[in-house]
Amino acid sequence: MSGRQAVVLLSGGLDSMVCAALAREQGFGVLALTIDYHQRHRIELEAAKRIAATLAERHIVLPIDLTAFGGSALTSDIAVPKDGVAPGIPVTYVPARNTVFLSLALACAEAAGARDLFVGVNALDYSGYPDCRPDFIAAFEALANLGTKAGVEGDPFTLHAPLQRMTKADIAREAARLGLNAGVSHSCYDPATDGGACGLCDACRLRAKGFEEAGLPDPTRYASS
């Protein structure tokens, strides 16, 4: 890889796809990092590979079995809610997931000589996860510069969250502006479909709302049942 590199956390969803494309637009070579945390909706890993093939110079898929801890509908045998986005933090919250993922992105970046991290969190149209909010992102950046060799030696990390203040409609518009095929990404949480999106979980509802409000065609393939 040549030029400035950035580590981009790539889940395979629409947000991280747009985030990777924005990093590239800013002139970074993208080192995409996907965490295979043994999520039940494993099909998102295939989406991540498809996205990385078009946007990344290098792609690392790192396995880490968070089912050893449990405590979430995404890693344990707990039903994914389908009744609409409710107030509060839902059971799809994975304990400390973004803290774990950002830590791994930081380790990856420091080892690779990259000083820029990108994460596709957003805190407007979201599920209420605490580890998507701006104060968490700012605190992680500060931690990164206290807890690393590069950080304390005056070569600090920057944590970019370019989608942070975007609505899902903004993100759908960004995808169109960047010429992305959003149909390649996979946002649905439900592992029990035929590989299409369920259309009912929070992730599906928020994504569909984005395309609708942006007045753009929804390229999502929905499950037949």
Next chain:
Amino acid sequence: MSGRQAVVLLSGGLDSMVCAALAREQGFGVLALTIDYHQRHRIELEAAKRIAATLAERHIVLPIDLTAFGGSALTSDIAVPKDGVAPGIPVTYVPARNTVFLSLALACAEAAGARDLFVGVNALDYSGYPDCRPDFIAAFEALANLGTKAGVEGDPFTLHAPLQRMTKADIAREAARLGLNAGVSHSCYDPATDGGACGLCDACRLRAKGFEEAGLPDPTRYASS
């Protein structure tokens, strides 16, 4: 497990052994978490199992292959220095290791319903790693309470680093006071020995200095060659 639980990061070294015993002394049931990060000195994992068998109610060994990132003498084919503890951060520094390990301890704790984390870092007789210092530990605790469901819902985490201001002699004395068999632990970084300690790497030198300054017998088994 019953009563108050704490997640204790257990590497298999003397510091984390004393840390686990201190958690137990404070009345916590110990959930020991050992990260198998594909460290070259894999024998410390066996030490962790021996320690957990005597001090922990539950032991999770979580594999995560940090050799995928590289960048350290503990995970890559870089020689472990043996010329004495030098100023600056040595090549045994593993990029963002404690950030990654604490994140995993946090995920483990939140999923298990524990709100106390213990880590055996110390910042007096140490190798100069940035992620052992008190300001890093304080920043991580703050992050934990911003980035978790429990933290934002008013059931905060406490990060204990009881060895933080101890010298290695203090730690050796604590091990004796707590009735621990320190010979069970393994601190050496060198993977090229017969399972005994090399006596020359930073970890060995700091450990031996502790027993010597405390006026206690050194129970370490040193390699024959």
